[in-house]
Amino acid sequence: MPAEQMAADDGSRPPARPLDSIDRDILQILRADGRASIRSVAEQVHVSRANAYARINRLIEDGVIRGFSARVDQERAGQGASAYITLKIVQNSWRRVREQLQELPGAAHIALVSGDFDVLLLVHTEDNRALRELVLTKIQSIPEVLSTRTLLVFEETDLGPEP
Template identity: 80%
Template sequence: MAPEQMAEPPEHGPALPPPRPLDAIDQDILRMLQADGRASIRSVAEHVHVSRANAYARINRLIEDGVIRGFGARVNHERAGKGTSAYITLKIVQNSWRTVREQLRQLPDAAHIALVGGDFDVLLLVHTSDNRALREVVLTKLQAIPEVLSTRTLLVFEEEDAEPEG
């Protein structure tokens, strides 16, 4: 059974157990699955030199412990019709993070949302089809959120995934 066919970790389910230390085999499994989330249990087991049952149990434990949050595809956004990317910083009303986060989650172009410390409160990564669509996100959608005090847009000229290639 491929890892993507296993149970997904609970998003808002029961509380996760306390973090357990990961040994070298767990770390190797994580590196392999980050490079190829579609790797079979057999290939994972062979790569880390354990039985298939052991590999299966370890991957399930990593999922249940919340270490692995899910499996997905790395997308070339430009080839997928989203050729304009930008980081947008937001200053928000104090104590409004949860409200703002829920509204940002509704943006179809949002790729990453982070509450940060420093000169601004939120860092948002968006991928849009073009500059006109980016302008719509910033001027119409973000600035319409009452808790957003100000925004600043940083246009991405080129980007590279830091994760290993599969």
């Protein structure tokens, strides 16, 4: 399944099949090392390679696994400024706003949330000047965005499993 289809899951597919302990173990292994070979996964969960391959494909088809990615040190990758930006948006405009936010350079995570604001956006930019430009000229120019608040990230800790 192409990554675009995995990321575009809009709830139109049937729910994922229930996971058993082997499926959960496979997910844990792949979270720690998305490049783990089928052979390695099969050995670690004590199933055949064919069984491991079929299970991983089922997890992908069911949308449980949405894709594979690399954990990146943003600062070392030239993205020295990171921020969480909270947005208040016009009621019922989530889908339109999400589409526009996904196009922003440096947008890393977008979530519709409850509470004092509607959207939480994580961005990574080259520096504070680029962050300022992103917030003031791109995000605040989206018609459905009523207000923003920017929370600078001073330090991050990746809680994902170590490779």
